[in-house]
Amino acid sequence: MSDDDDFMQASDEENYDFEYEDDDEQEEGGDVDVENKYYNAKQMKVDNPEEAIDEFLGVPALEPEKGDWGFKGLKQAIKLEFTLGRYSKAIEHYTELLTYVKSAVTRNYSEKSINNMLDFIEKNAEDDQANQCIEKFYSKTLESFQATNNERLWLATNTKLARLWLAQKDYPRLTEKVGELHGACQLDDGSDDPSKGTYSMEAYALEIQMYADTRNNKRLKRLYNRAIGVRSAVPHPKIMGIIRECGGKMFMSEENWKAAQSAFFESFRSYDEAGSMQRIQVLKYLVLTTMLMGSDINPFDSQETKPYKNDPRIAAMTELVDTYQRDDITQYEKVLKQNQDLLADPFIAENIDEVTRNMRTKAVVKLVAPYTRFRLDFIAKRLSITIAEVQDIVGFLIMDKKLRGKINQDAGTVEIESRADQDRMHAVAEWTTAIRSLAGFVLNEGEGFRADDPGMAPPMMGVMGGPMTGEAGAFMSSQRPANAGKRKGNRGAGK
Structure with missing residues (x-):
């Protein structure tokens, strides 16, 4: 939600009856002064943020008692302070902001505003100092709302805190926090609470990501199957996208290409539905899996993926799968060499070697087919790879009984039995x-x-x-x- 969400106070308790003008000009004038000061500060945000902060902080002082305009002024000041790296001041004024939620603003509006505030600082944290500040924001929030018994905000804030610890790879604290979330999302008999299904599924997603990062496939598979089997909740599509993506990576590590392809396709559909940019990366994984399967089916033939066939962000992967299906090793190596940025993704970098090996293996089989004797350096030169790599491929073919022959390492030759x-x-x-x-x-x-x-x-x-x-x-x-x-x-x- 944008900074202009101040105009939308979604509350079940809001009264939308018409209010008639009051004859008390002094009170009306006071409201106008507060409102003018607030909007004047908003106009200064871009060009002069430092002065805008002072102007926003001056808004609460103009109100005789805590009210909406003071709450809005503090929100804007805190966001600017966090953006400028004034973390201690941001925490100080956030603590003051939390005092407004008990009586100055409605419960629903305060809950939505606090959630938006936490989302804002989470997205704009760029260094360790900012992450430490975020943790204090979460702690202050939990302390404030613990007394108000606002369970939804407690769950939302703890979920954000767990997400922070996942990003920091603080797995011990993450494990403890996820356990708390699972406990809070269950009924007294231990079954899942349908009314908290979204939070429960997000806890599953966080835990699955942790096991995926730590390569604990045994626990990951058990938890993945449990999460996929949940029917008591309708989770956000982005959460399902995360769960399916981790499942696809798990299946890839097991070389279960078919299951991986299915999981990545479902992940792509979920991310696409949620409007998440992660859909592009998962689409690359889907193309990668298609090559590892050795499938002749074009991954862009489906209705869901077809619109992305000519997307420049996946042009390199599109070219790779095309050269792979045509067994064009020369063009494949050229495309891969010209798009080294693909290897910036650790998952692609880890699995593209297997695709390249498959391509080179097929190329070697084609090259040596007419011969009963050939030199290793001849193949190395034709494929533009090292002699050691050729020897490794030929050795694999001999062991796999796809090639009958013997390697003479001293002479650098291979004798093929006709x-x-x-x-x-x-x-x-x-x-x-x-x-x-x-x-x-x-x-x-x-x-x-x-x-x-x-x-x-x-x-x-x-x-x-x-x-x-x-x-x-x-x-x-x-x-x-x-x-x-x-x-x-x-x-x-x-x-």
Whole structure:
């Protein structure tokens, strides 16, 4: 909500009946002076904020008792002081502002104003000193509203405090605060209170983000499934966007690409519904997952993502997925080199290596297909990568049985076993097995070739070890391939 929310006092207790002019000109004149001073200060905000602060702080003094204009003047002064880094003064005047909420302004208006104030300082905190100031703002707020029994503001303020500790990675205090929030959002029997569903889901989101940051996938998965299963609340779409995004990252760490794709898509839809800029980043994650899946489906074919296909903020990812699906390693490497800003996101930087490896692996398989022998430096030069990277990829292909060969590290070459040689070896092995089986049968069962017949022993020895003669030898000779014993010439690459 903007600074001009002073005109909108949403209150169930507000009386909108017409008020007639009062004949007391002195009282009317006093109100006019206060109002003029306030709006005069607002005109000075941009060009002369220091003087505007003094002018705003002068507004409460013109009121005979605490009222709306003094409350508004203090609000504006506090925001300017915080923006200018006058944190101690901002806290001092915020403490004074809290004294107005008990009687000077309505409950709903004060609650909304305090929430807006806390949102403002949260968004404008740029250093550690500002964060320390924010924590004091939250503490003062909780102290003030604890006595008024304003549970909604207590929940909202504690949620903001938990969000601050998440940003500061203060996980012990965050864990304790999230536990308090969960307890406050439950009924006496331990079940979730439907009237506090939004706060409950935000507590889940904070806790899920903590486990995602700390890579505690075991707890993250359990909590993620619990949060997704909540049906007693209709949470804000941004909260669901956060939960789904963390779920997508969790599935990515498990290499469950399909579940990750689904989670990122749901996260994108939620962020898009909430109008959050995080939708662009999550859309990049969705494109990344599509590449890791090896899917030929364009992620921009859906109705939700289609409007962003030509968005310049994701142009690099769009080009990457296009080159990936076309197996164009040269263009892929070029796009990645020209868009190093993509790697500024730790999550993309962590997972893009796997995509690049997949691209290079497919490129190596295509390059070596015609050869029975090639040099590692030949592949390295063609793909513009190091010899060590080529050796790593070839080693992976051999271990995965996608490439049959041996690496000669000393010579820097790779020998590939041809399919014809493999078939020939399998045929010879089958023949040998069949002959051994035949020989065993003849020796054990044949009447004329028993082991105790000395006249037949030499020929059978030939079957098992020495050269065979006679018809058996002629039979074996006829079964040899015409080109047996000849070596196929190598077609070397990069010799």
